[in-house]
Amino acid sequence: MLDLRQYASLGAALKDALERWPNETCLIEADRDREKVRLTYSDFREMARPLCRALEDADFKSGDRAAIIMTNQSKWLISAYSIFFCGGVLVPLDFKLSPAEHLQLLAHSKARFLVVEYYLWRAITQSPEFSKLTAEIVLVTEAPAGADLRGAYRWEEFRRKGEPQLVPRRREDTACIVYSSGTGGRPKGCVLTHDSYLEQCAALTAWYPFWPGVRYLSILPTNHAIDFMVGFIGPFVCGACVVHLRSLRPEFVRDAFVRYRITYVSLVPMVLKNLERGLRAKFDELKPRTRWMLDRLVGLNRMLTRRRPRIGLSRRLLPQVHKAFGGELQALIVGGAFTNPSTMQFFYDLGIPVSCGYGLTEACTAVTLNDLKPFRADTVGKPLPGSEVRVLNPDSDGIGEVAVRSRAVMSHYLDDPEQTAQTIVEGWLLTGDLGRFDADGRGHLQLFGRKKNMIVTAGGKNIYPEDIESAFDGLPVKEYCVFAENYLWPQKTLGDEMLVLVLRLEQNQQFDDRLREEIITRNRGLADFKRVGGYLVWEKDFPRTASLKIKRGELAADIGAGMTRARVAEM
Amino acid sequence: MSAPTIDHTLDEILKLAASHFKVPREKLTPDDDFFKTLGIDSLQALDLLTRIEHHFRIELPDYELQGVSDFRTLANRIQARL
Numbered sequence: 001m002l003d004l005r006q007y008a009s010l011g012a013a014l015k016d017a018l019e020r021w022p023n024e025t026c027l028i029e030a031d032r033d034r035e036k037v038r039l040t041y042s043d044f045r046e047m048a049r050p051l052c053r054a055l056e057d058a059d060f061k062s063g064d065r066a067a068i069i070m071t072n073q074s075k076w077l078i079s080a081y082s083i084f085f086c087g088g089v090l091v092p093l094d095f096k097l098s099p100a101e102h103l104q105l106l107a108h109s110k111a112r113f114l115v116v117e118y119y120l121w122r123a124i125t126q127s128p129e130f131s132k133l134t135a136e137i138v139l140v141t142e143a144p145a146g147a148d149l150r151g152a153y154r155w156e157e158f159r160r161k162g163e164p165q166l167v168p169r170r171r172e173d174t175a176c177i178v179y180s181s182g183t184g185g186r187p188k189g190c191v192l193t194h195d196s197y198l199e200q201c202a203a204l205t206a207w208y209p210f211w212p213g214v215r216y217l218s219i220l221p222t223n224h225a226i227d228f229m230v231g232f233i234g235p236f237v238c239g240a241c242v243v244h245l246r247s248l249r250p251e252f253v254r255d256a257f258v259r260y261r262i263t264y265v266s267l268v269p270m271v272l273k274n275l276e277r278g279l280r281a282k283f284d285e286l287k288p289r290t291r292w293m294l295d296r297l298v299g300l301n302r303m304l305t306r307r308r309p310r311i312g313l314s315r316r317l318l319p320q321v322h323k324a325f326g327g328e329l330q331a332l333i334v335g336g337a338f339t340n341p342s343t344m345q346f347f348y349d350l351g352i353p354v355s356c357g358y359g360l361t362e363a364c365t366a367v368t369l370n371d372l373k374p375f376r377a378d379t380v381g382k383p384l385p386g387s388e389v390r391v392l393n394p395d396s397d398g399i400g401e402v403a404v405r406s407r408a409v410m411s412h413y414l415d416d417p418e419q420t421a422q423t424i425v426e427g428w429l430l431t432g433d434l435g436r437f438d439a440d441g442r443g444h445l446q447l448f449g450r451k452k453n454m455i456v457t458a459g460g461k462n463i464y465p466e467d468i469e470s471a472f473d474g475l476p477v478k479e480y481c482v483f484a485e486n487y488l489w490p491q492k493t494l495g496d497e498m499l500v501l502v503l504r505l506e507q508n509q510q511f512d513d514r515l516r517e518e519i520i521t522r523n524r525g526l527a528d529f530k531r532v533g534g535y536l537v538w539e540k541d542f543p544r545t546a547s548l549k550i551k552r553g554e555l556a557a558d559i560g561a562g563m564t565r566a567r568v569a570e571m
Numbered sequence: 572m573s574a575p576t577i578d579h580t581l582d583e584i585l586k587l588a589a590s591h592f593k594v595p596r597e598k599l600t601p602d603d604d605f606f607k608t609l610g611i612d613s614l615q616a617l618d619l620l621t622r623i624e625h626h627f628r629i630e631l632p633d634y635e636l637q638g639v640s641d642f643r644t645l646a647n648r649i650q651a652r653l
Contacts, residue, residue, distance in 0.1 A: 071634070096637065119634055247633050249617045274614045459613065528606050528613060528640050571607075 001210065001238035004202045009169035009194040011084035013237050018045040018081075021239035024212045029074045031246040033255055037074045041239070044078065050159035051082040055113075057160050058137055062087035062167050065177065066113035067106055067135065068223070069093045069120050072244045075141045075155060076222050077232055079115040087167025088113070090176045091189075092223035095120055096527060099127035107134045108187045109177050109414065115155065118143040125150045171195035177414055178225060180361035181454070181464045189414030190361045200364040200408040201233050203384040207371055208264070208331065208355070210238035215328075217243045217256055217265040224460065226266050226335055229365040250274055257326040264329075268336040268460035269343070272354075276343050279321075279350075294318075302349045307374050314351020321350050331355050335366065336460025338447070338494035341377035348375050356380050358447060361462075362429055363387075364408035368445045379444035380435075389445060390428065391436055398436040399448050399492060403428040434492070447494055453487040453552065455497035457529045465499055471526050472501065475518065479504045479542050481550055482532060485568065488560045498533030500568050502559065504542060511537055523571055534568040574653040581646035584623060588642065591622050601643040623649060 002020065007013040018026075022042035029037035039047065060066075066083045068090065070076045083090050091109045093102060095117070102124055106114060114135035116124070121140045124130060130150075138152035169175075175194045179187055208230075210216070218231035235242050243260045245252060253271075256262065267275075286294060301317050304310060311330065315322045322329070332347060335357040344354040358380035359366035367389060370381035383389045387406040394400035409429045412420040423430055432452030438444040454464045465482035472480055481502045488500065501519065505511060523531050538559060543551040575583075581601055589596040592609045599608060605616065613636075620636055623645075629652045639645050 098638075119632075247617075248614070249621050249633070250614055251618070251621060270612055270614060274612070524604055524640060527638065 001205060004198045004237060007198060008171050009084065009173070010175050010197055010233065011081075011087065011166060011169060013198065014081050014084060014233075015166055017041065017236045017239065018048075021212055024239050025241045026236060026239075027074050027077060027242050027244070028215075028260060029244045029246065030252075030256065030259075032249075032252050033259070036246070039074060044081070047074075048078050048082050048085065049164060050161065051078065051155075052085050052164035053160035053162045054158045055082060055086045055088075056164055058113075060086045060088060060113065062169070063089060063173070064113065065089045065091050065109055065111040066115065067091040067093050067109060067111040068115045069095050069102055070115065070117045070141065070222075071095055071246065072218050072222050072227070072231075073117075073141075073246060074244065075115075077242070079139070079155070080222075080232065083113075084175070085164065085166055087169055089174045092176065092178060092228060094179070094223050095221065096529075098527070099124040100129045103127065103129045103132050103134075105179055105187060105189075107132060109179075109189060110134065112136050114138045115141070116152075117141050118147065121149070121152060122147075169194055171198070172411075174411075176228075178223075178228075178361050181462050181467055186416070186419070186466070187414075188416070188419065190410040191412050191414050192364055192410050196364045196408045196410065197229070197233060199386055199406070200229060200366070200384075201237060203386050203408070204229065204366060204369070205234055205238060206385055207369060208333070210235050210240035210264075212239035214238070214240035214263040215243055215260050216240060217245070217253075217260070217262040219245065219248060219253060219271060220266055220268060220336070220460070224336070225359065225361045225365045226333075226460075230264070230266050230333065250278060254278065254324070257329065258324070259326075261326040261328045264331060264333060266333040266335070268458065269334060269339040270337075270458040270460075272332065272334050272339065272343055272347070273458065276346050279324075279346075298349050301351050305348070305351065305375070309348075309351070309353040309372055309375065311351065311353070318351055322352075325352065331372070333357065333369075335359060335380075337456040337458055338497075340495065344377040348377065358433075358445065360431060360433075362410050362423065362431075363404050363406070364410070367402075367404050367406075367431075370444075376444055379438055379446050381445065382443045383445070392430070394436065397492070398439075399434055400436070401451050402431045402433045402435040402445070402447070404431060405429065448492040449486060449490060449494060450484070453484050453556070455484045455486075455499060457497075459529055461529050463499065463530055468499070468526055468530050468532070472519070472522050475503075475522065476515065477503045477509070478506045479550075481542060481552065481555060483552070483556055483559075485534070485565065488556050489565050490560070499531070501532045501535040501571075502555070503535060503537050504540070505537060520571060532571055534570050536563065536568050538563075574650070577646060577650050580627075580650050580653065581643060583626065584642055584646050584649065587622055587626055588619055591619055599642065601646070602641050604640050605642060605645075606640055627653060629653065 018041045026041045027039045066088045091111050139155040140152045141155040176192045177189045181188050216235045220227040331353040333355050347354045355370045357366045357369035368381040390403045391400040405428050434449045435447045485498050485500045543554045585599045
């Protein structure tokens with residue numbers, strides 16, 4: 001891999017990567033079972049060059065912000081590279097947000113440029129908020145012939161001839177602004193420097209190296225911190241190959257493992273669970289004798305790999321299972337949300353190492369990762385090289401708030417010194433997650449819950465109650481508030497997290513079917529991963545500040561003390 | 572051959588969902604939130620979409636399912652492609 005210590009910016013490192021491995025394949029893009037694009041590093045450079053020149057001609061200046069709203073595909077990475085090459089700041093936005101949310105974050109980030117996929121651009125232009133678009137230059141990919149682009153350019157035609165010049169950036173300059181939450185009113189734009197990414201990349205590849213010939217399957221959205229690092233920056237600075245799938249249908253994902261002989265993949269727990277479900281269903285179909293044999297071999301593999309993975313041996317013991325994953329899989333990397341230990345153990349017992357990690361956007365990508373020495377299903381691993389982790393104010397069980405200090409940690413929240421000051425205290429990032437170091441003294445971190453009022457879905461999405469409350473605006477009740485259930489009733493476990501809508505009815509108002517239907521309808525207007533799971537009626541007025549803001553902490557404590565979880569009605 | 576009616580498409584989708592997730596057809600109604608009624612996640616919903624594609628012999632990009640959570644809206648999306 002490149003020696004990242006020599007580089008000051010992602011643009012400079014990626015430029016050298018494209019020159020260092022010209023003939024290696026860097027990117028494959030498949031749509032279902034059809035391969036659409038296959039690029040060498042040299043091809044990638046040739047595709048990016050005219051875009052970089054066009055950006056130069058469009059007066060793209062050092063430090064200009066450019067947002068990308070796209071599903072995983074080659075043009076995402078080519079655009080991101082070109083933005084870095086031209087000295088820009090990348091703002092990767094979640095393509096699953098609504099058009100109004102996209103417009104809100106575009107305005108907040110002050111992005112001058114926007115690169116967007118056609119179907120998403122169409123939705124944005126149809127939004128009633130479209131007039132609030134702040135980006136000056138919009139590039140739309142894959143627009144059909146004759147489509148009205150409302151003043152945007154076609155990405156494919158936004159090209160100029162000539163040799164562009166790399167715009168140098170310093171390590172401390174901003175590389176990306178990544179939103180960890182805040183579409184409901186107070187966006188949290190994590191400002192991450194080139195130093196953050198280069199340090200994080202060096203730390204991750206020290207434990208899980210890539211090399212030319214490695215094929216990384218990119219399933220998580222590239223705007224997600226994990227995929228941006230291990231599905232773009234990491235593989236590229238090592239000469240490896242990224243495989244993009246345009247469809248995430250489980251059948252095509254399974255097919256891609258075999259077709260492209262995948263080496264690594266990062267997953268969120270929901271996808272891992274889906275793979276487990278598929279395998280278990282197949283195992284259940286086996287004839288009793290074959291099943292009996294499989295169970296014996298799995299048991300034997302478990303015993304032989306107790307201390308460390310022995311992939312070669314596992315492949316010989318369970319060839320059919322490994323063949324179904326392409327035969328070259330080194331590890332499944334899982335993170336983004338709580339992962340059930342039994343699911344990880346299931347794969348490990350089949351000889352497929354699962355490395356569970358813990359991270360947050362504010363810390364660039366990962367804070368801890370399991371090094372598989374040995375495999376542990378009950379922890380989120382050890383701090384990565386360069387990361388210091390502390391447990392603050394531990395209780396009698398040793399559990400306290402996890403704090404992180406490293407060069408990978410964000411410098412601040414964009415335009416929000418107040419939230420920054422609450423989150424980074426004396427150089428330590430306060431994660432809001434509760435954990436402790438395992439008693440065995442080997443430095444493994446275990447997580448036990450959250451101190452903050454938020455949930456993380458199995459799909460790896462952080463959902464903050466404040467961000468979804470607007471969906472219930474105008475609800476015919478006196479007042480309402482949304483909480484994470486585990487914030488109301490703290491518990492020392494993770495998993496099964498949900499949001500609860502707390503209602504205060506008007507005097508003499510009854511909770512009737514009409515109100516219930518109204519709540520359900522509003523809830524269904526939210527994206528499926530943002531929905532509230534239950535509701536409860538609270539009998540007192542909400543405590544408020546002098547400026548009439550709800551005192552959420554006080555209200556949560558009152559509800560937690562005055563009611564039990566059993567009072568939450570299912571939505 | 573003329574395209575089937577939206578009611579027919581909706582009925583076919585409900586039958587496919589019932590059979591795919593092994594629930595009685597009569598338990599499903601057009602306005603059900605299928606994530607909740609079937610207890611499925613978004614990947615399982617994509618699996619259902621594949622089955623629907625095979626049945627109607629059409630191809631739908633994954634994004635057609637974005638923001639869709641009830642059978643009626645799904646049927647409308649399918650109908651637009653028939």
